[in-house]
Amino acid sequence: MVETPAAALIIDELIAEGIDFISFGTNDLTLFRETHPAVLKLIEMVIKKCYASGIKTSICGQAGSYPDVVEKLVKWGITSVSANIDAVQAIRETVARVEKKLLVDNARRGK
DSSP states (O other), X not given: OBOSHHHHHTHHHHHHHTOSEEEEEHHHHHTTOTTXXXXXXXXXXXXXXXXXXXXXXXXXXXXXXXXXXXXXXXXXXXXXXOOOGGGHHHHHHXXXXXHHHHHHHHHHTTO
């Protein structure tokens, strides 16, 4: 569980230890605001490093219920998102829209 900035900053060491997946505990990681640029930068860094190493990533906590945050997470390569029940439909729609755009963009680039 990545619940502290320290855990995010040593993700390379955790990957080297052989982790299978990580999950972000955004309520603990942020303490105040999940959308703070520094918090998002840490989350992006961890997702991209884990993605490059074939490690699954997940997010829990309030951040997974914000469509604007989930849009970024999907673009960065997150594997799964946990959302509040009242946000599930909006999050499903956000994930579908972003994944469709990524597929279309990759097809246009010939990937």
